[in-house]
Amino acid sequence: MKKIRMDMIFSHSSDVVSREIDGALIIVPLTSGVGDMEDDLFSMNETGTEIWNMLDGKKTVQEVVEALAQQYRAEPAEIEQDVAGIVTELLKRRMLVEATVA
Amino acid sequence: MKENRYVVKKDLDSHLLWKGEGPPLAHLDIELTERCNNACIHCCINKPAGDKRSLARELETCAWKDILRQAAELGMMTVRFTGGEPLLRKDFPELYLFARRLGLKVMLFTNARLITPQIAALLADIPPLEEIEISVYGMRRESYEAVTGVEGSYAGFRNGVQCLLDRKIPFVVKGALLPPNKKETAEFAAWAATNPRMDAPPSYAMFFDLRGRRDSAAKSSRIRRLRVSPEEGLDILTRHPGSYLKEMSAFFEKFSSPPGDRLFTCGIGPSCVDAYGVFQPCLSLRHPDLTFDLEKGSLKEANVSGFPRLREMKATNPLYLKRCARCFLRGFCEQCPAKSWSEHGTLDTPVEYCCRVAHAQARFLGLVMEKERAWDVRDSAERIQNLITRVAVS
Numbered sequence: 001m002k003k004i005r006m007d008m009i010f011s012h013s014s015d016v017v018s019r020e021i022d023g024a025l026i027i028v029p030l031t032s033g034v035g036d037m038e039d040d041l042f043s044m045n046e047t048g049t050e051i052w053n054m055l056d057g058k059k060t061v062q063e064v065v066e067a068l069a070q071q072y073r074a075e076p077a078e079i080e081q082d083v084a085g086i087v088t089e090l091l092k093r094r095m096l097v098e099a100t101v102a
Numbered sequence: 103m104k105e106n107r108y109v110v111k112k113d114l115d116s117h118l119l120w121k122g123e124g125p126p127l128a129h130l131d132i133e134l135t136e137r138c139n140n141a142c143i144h145c146c147i148n149k150p151a152g153d154k155r156s157l158a159r160e161l162e163t164c165a166w167k168d169i170l171r172q173a174a175e176l177g178m179m180t181v182r183f184t185g186g187e188p189l190l191r192k193d194f195p196e197l198y199l200f201a202r203r204l205g206l207k208v209m210l211f212t213n214a215r216l217i218t219p220q221i222a223a224l225l226a227d228i229p230p231l232e233e234i235e236i237s238v239y240g241m242r243r244e245s246y247e248a249v250t251g252v253e254g255s256y257a258g259f260r261n262g263v264q265c266l267l268d269r270k271i272p273f274v275v276k277g278a279l280l281p282p283n284k285k286e287t288a289e290f291a292a293w294a295a296t297n298p299r300m301d302a303p304p305s306y307a308m309f310f311d312l313r314g315r316r317d318s319a320a321k322s323s324r325i326r327r328l329r330v331s332p333e334e335g336l337d338i339l340t341r342h343p344g345s346y347l348k349e350m351s352a353f354f355e356k357f358s359s360p361p362g363d364r365l366f367t368c369g370i371g372p373s374c375v376d377a378y379g380v381f382q383p384c385l386s387l388r389h390p391d392l393t394f395d396l397e398k399g400s401l402k403e404a405n406v407s408g409f410p411r412l413r414e415m416k417a418t419n420p421l422y423l424k425r426c427a428r429c430f431l432r433g434f435c436e437q438c439p440a441k442s443w444s445e446h447g448t449l450d451t452p453v454e455y456c457c458r459v460a461h462a463q464a465r466f467l468g469l470v471m472e473k474e475r476a477w478d479v480r481d482s483a484e485r486i487q488n489l490i491t492r493v494a495v496s
Contacts (some may be wrong), residue, residue, distance in 0.1 A: 017205035021177045032229050041207075041231075051316040066232075 011057030189216035214262030248282035332462035357433035386440035417450035435460035
């Protein structure tokens with residue numbers, strides 16, 4: 001599994017389409033092989049949604065962590081772990097791609 | 103449902119996703135064309151494949167894209183492309199891709215004849231996320247083409263199915279029970295059972311609708327003659343009596359009250375846009391007073407402002423009020439404004455055929471006796487409870 005570095009930048013994969021319906025973020029597979037079943041749709045918890053929205057192909061992981069740290073009273077190490085966790089999971093699911101490597 | 107730490111798989115059918123009451127429009131049927139490359143003897147809508155008047159009136163690609171975009175903005179998750187034969191539209195691949203890129207799931211109703219290796223490749227690379235439904239008209243060339251009226255159509259259907267199988271694209275099949283293929287039901291069921299996606303025997307269309315546009319008395323008359331008798335239909339429906347009884351018991355446990363004079367008892371929808379951009383309450387209901395031209399307003403206006411009016415509509419036909427309004431089978435019977443419209447040109451005339459079909463099934467279920475009329479039954483709740491108990495202990 002790829003190690004997530006703080007200088008990495010990620011963007012949403014073109015293999016999925018994200019939509020917001022009735023206040024909920026839904027990630028819809030576009031190409032075959034995303035998810036375990038072809039008819040799977042995905043949603044995220046609140047933290048996941050927030051992080052997803054910040055993974056815009058411009059911000060580094062570090063910047064995402066810093067932005068979250070300003071909003072939440074949590075230890076930076078804990079936020080860092082959360083962000084790395086979701087990035088890892090989304091990469092595994094082909095919902096995220098690495099945009100550039102600094 | 104498999105839970106992960108951040109990402110959660112959702113089954114939209116469970117409606118667990120929605121925080122509020124759900125989106126204003128969850129599903130839309132899009133009748134891309136009324137034209138079809140088959141000329142099926144029982145069809146309620148088809149026009150010839152090259153019908154110039156239809157071609158001239160059909161919405162252009164950009165208009166369909168605009169409707170799809172509006173539908174997605176209203177929260178729609180699933181669009182069903184139907185027809186006619188939707189693959190007759192040369193822009194089908196473009197519209198399909200457009201819909202999928204909007205994040206929509208796509209249902210496709212087709213006869214499979216126009217599924218080429220290219221179409222199959224598209225469906226394999228960008229899966230529809232819903233099963234493709236293929237109508238099957240016979241298991242042999244003679245029977246199939248006696249229904250479709252088109253030479254070579256059977257080979258085309260087989261080729262199309264093979265293209266899907268080659269690419270391992272999931273699809274389901276359904277039949278239409280007609281005189282030319284009536285003797286092939288076992289063969290059809292056996293063939294369908296080889297399809298891993300078919301977890302139950304194939305369903306049959308057999309209580310056919312008349313022409314939805316009321317455009318041909320001769321064709322409607324032919325469709326009437328092709329319908330199975332209520333007793334024959336019952337035989338088909340009860341091929342697997344155990345599952346039929348369970349299904350009916352579950353149904354009557356929920357829906358068993360006479361509707362009164364409320365005209366729409368079906369929940370209305372899924373709504374539909376016809377080939378010319380006219381919004382209809384459902385695929386079958388084309389009464390001009392209940393449709394909305396999307397050239398004159400948005401899908402939101404059609405959907406949100408139109409439906410409350412329908413829900414308040416009352417039946418006024420004395421015969422309907424005497425029978426259907428008081429009938430505990432009304433939710434079960436296929437009588438609806440769309441059927442009434444295609445049969446009689448009104449919204450609230452009892453459709454005798456639907457009534458006979460419902461009564462035949464109700465007699466089998468022990469809910470009505472011979473020669474008894476369901477609207478005269480006073481102890482329907484007790485009879486339904488007996489059915490539920492009988493099924494539960496069996």
